[in-house]
Amino acid sequence: MDSLWTDRIAAGALGMRSSAIRDLLKLTTQPTMISFAGGLPAPELFPAEELAAASAHALAEAPLATLQYGPTEGFGPLRELVANWVGRLGIRAPTDQVLITAGSQQGLDMLGRLLIDPGAPVAVEEPTYLGALQAWQTCQPHYLRLPIDEDGLDVDALEALLASGVRPRFLYIVSCFQNPTGVTLAPERRVRLVELAARYQLPIVEDDPYGELYYGGQRSTPLAAIDIAMHGEPRYVVYLGTLSKLLAPGLRVGWIVAPRTLVDRLVMLKQGLDLHTGSMAQAVAYYACRDGLLDRHIPRLRALYGERRDAMLAALASERALPVGTRWTRPDGGMFLWLTLPAEDDAEALLARALAEQVAFVPGRQFHPGGGGANTLRLNFSHSGPPQIAEGVRRIGAALRVHA
Template sequence: MTDLWSARFASGVQQMRSSAVRDLLKLTEQPDVISFGGGLPAPESFPIEELAAAAELALLENPAAALQYGLTEGYRPLREFLSLRMATLGIRVPVEQVMVTHGSQQGLDIAGRLLIDPGAPVAVEDPSYLGALGAWRSLQPSWVTLRLDRDGLDVDHLEQVLASGLRPRFLYVVSCFQNPTGVTLSPERRVRLLEIAARYGLVILEDDPYGELYFEGSRATPLAALDVQMHGELRHVIYLSTFSKQLAPGLRVGWMAAPPAYIARATILKQGLDLHSNSFAQRVAYLTCRDGLLDRHIPIIREVYRARRDVMLAALATEMPAGVNWTKPAGGMFCWLTLPDGLNATELLKRCLEQKVAFVPGAAFYADGGGEHTARLNFSFSSPDKIRAGVARMGAAFRGA
């Protein structure tokens, strides 16, 4: 049997790795572990009654359609809703440029499949979302890693890279409350990024799952909106977002907006991937949206997450030994720890697991290695009491190191 399967797999398959998030999701199933590992929304914030009512309605209104095969692009009324809603953010695109995906993770896979050839350069923030890196690794890109600071992607670094002649197939950016660091691209850098894109013919893959989850100020203007503002149409940006953080991730309903040439190919590709996203969940999402739920519900999520962030930041200030630093995210779901040089986060995780608390070692978020002294902490999933207890356990484990 070893003989049959050992030499069987495609060349890129050897590049695949099981992700730390995945293995940690398994740990969260043990009830006595406090996990800051997975990027999970607070289940207390799911609009259960509204979704149950929408599920009932979807099967009452038109059950034959809700349970039948559907169009690859997605359920048209949902796409019309998304087109209108994105327009309120400045992303003015016709419904034909909106496609429903099976979570925004599928939007990442589609981007890789459409744009990456083996060895082709792909520019990513360093660190970047490990689910994107994982989706693309088997396609064997050549990573172009770009510096990141408290104002998000270092656009000067990007410009240096482009000026040197390198032409990445695309730049991947989580523009708001980045996963894993929690930082947000500043307004000035957003404008400069679009100018650079226009100058160098750069395609930007903007991943924006967290943009609505701001705790201070107002909604950042998506890069996609600036692109439309600059060119009168979506030209450089492929925009991804999702209901996973606004309604519930279990529905697996995300979407993309993109230029026509890209959407046309994405639609043909998705047909091969899964024919279409599940009809029933798309209607459940649409019916809750049609009812105006998002504008009532998202402020509630913001309040819950803001409180949890505050508790985590306060607990970190109390519990962390000197030399440990962390970001102060203005929204989203993640906080990013930097340990003193010489401390290894994976070693610390082992100590922490003995204390029944978990996080994600940061190295997994670096495309080309490094980051052994960093860690991602999720603050959206656990209750304030658990956050306090978990950070205290981490502090004890860190001090013992």
Template sequence: VLSFAGGLPAPEAFPAGALARAHADVLANDAAAALQYGPTEGFGPLRAWVAERMTRRGLPAAPGQVLITAGSQQGIDLVGKALIDPGDTVVVEAPSYLAALQSFSTYEARFETVETDDDGMSADALERVLLARRVRLIYLVPNFQNPRGTTLSLERRARIARLAAQHGVSVLEDDPYGELRYRGPALPPVAGLDEDAPVIHLGTFSKTLAPGLRLGYAVADERIIRALTIAKQAADLHTASLTQRAVARMLETFDYDAHLVRLRLLYGERLDAMLSSIERSFPEGTAWTRPEGGLFVWMRLPCGMDAQDLFVDAMRERVAFVPGAPFYPGDPCRETLRLNFSNRPPLAIAEGMARLGACVETRLREAGPERQVAG
């Protein structure tokens, strides 16, 4: 099956050799510490590296403002555990990252959706919600959003930070894809735009090094980091000591920026292949996003076509995607679907899009001339 479903990085891009050497070095020279329990906040040198990196990206941070997590997914869960009480309102985009919706639901959050477009979450719509009701948390993915692939504009970033400061509402800025930009200028984190805004920034090494490391981080003011640390102590005591030390050791000599350049070239080529293949293979009435980075393209099928029904057809042709309905907390658009491009080479992408486009064409023919084209 040609799968474009999971958000999988390309395994051929994992720095396996550098990671192997770093693990061997740590075990040869620091085994006692690496195999022992460690501080919940994380390994000091790795926290310092993250703080310096985020400062360079526009979010001034000190090591004491960094918590090392077991992937950014744990960061989402810790924020829910520390901040959300049953019945609290969480503002999300529609569609939004499915695993975040699932995590917040376990803490019995009530979702309030706001409009989103090619420039990300609507600040006007957010302000209307903040004026109408008490909100506990705003959740957003500012760069190359999962699932839509869209990016929050600089103007909206600044305004959302300002609204959060004015209303005293915490923002969870989930940024797993921020360093995977293939075109256009990089934008600063929301967390760095207003020092009075209570923003928690999440990042991860899953998309830039390897997801199997399960290594992420939260950056926030020290009061919030203390609350998240307490929540993490009850969850897993600390992130794996060996992994933290090995990655920190690797980063002492590994050219991380050169590695990112290679990743961007690889994934940028695959994104271009997907966009050109969609243009070539899908019928009139199909619409899709044109991301500047990240891992996903979001598609809307011709009017009235259910992506779940299309999935059945596609699997018969041995091609897979994720139907879009589960990404909505309520009132889903069933004409939507998500496509991942990072885990397949260009020729496989072209073949997969040709198969999927043919499935859409077949459904349109079978539906007859009365089917309307999406506007």
């Protein structure tokens, strides 16, 4: 009987694997657990009252736009609002090139389905965002893995690859405060990358969920803005953004700013996927943002997450159980830092001991499409307060001591 359905699984879906992060999240809901595992916003900052007011507005003033079927492209006023929002960053694109998606995760899924055939080469940073690897599991790309350092993607390595004649379907990059490492592509590399895209006809998928969350310093210029400055329109870069880290992930509202040649195909594809993103979520997001909520709210996020990043850096600096040679990134923003243990250490084995100590993180191998990264791990600092962060790092130290 069991084979009734399993005999019929499509080739692309046969190799699907579950996400360690999602499985971990299930383990880490106990109140005694300190979790650095998820990429969760701080719940105490959710603007619940403002969103309740926006929801009441939307249902009273625009019940049809909130409850009826809507256009696949997204709720018009929200698309315009997003066009203005990204326009402030230099991503000046017409509103009809802005599409609303169910979070940027859906944008990744759509781009994979549109652009990846089985075995097709796709260039990614290594390590890279686990959710992209999951989105593209059923498309079965061949990953071209590019190294990153403190200044983000190694653009020399990319140039060498392109110069060798390889033509990836696209390069996928998290350009600011990368997930999982927290590093940001340096300004001069940004310009060079867009120049390389033009020279070698390389499409770029820029995923930028964290760019607004900088703690000191300033907003990096998106690759999409550089592309538009150079070429007068979105040409080489598809840009993905989201409200998940800026307001609330539960809305599932993100966006794609796409070159014109992609817009119609993305819309046709999305029509088959879900008809359109939730009207209510879009209307609530629109009414909230129209009233300036993002401008009021993002500074709160920056202040709180900046403190938490500092707390984690301080805790790591003073934790004596970390083996000699352990190093970690010092992100200027975002939600994650990346810890590298000495080469002989194994973060998955450490996790088993850490869970016993009631602390969780994500082992780095998960983010490596080619395996590798066994001695690395990702730590989230946005979800826990400073005392919990200090205690959590102490527990990781304790788990390391058991090992020693």
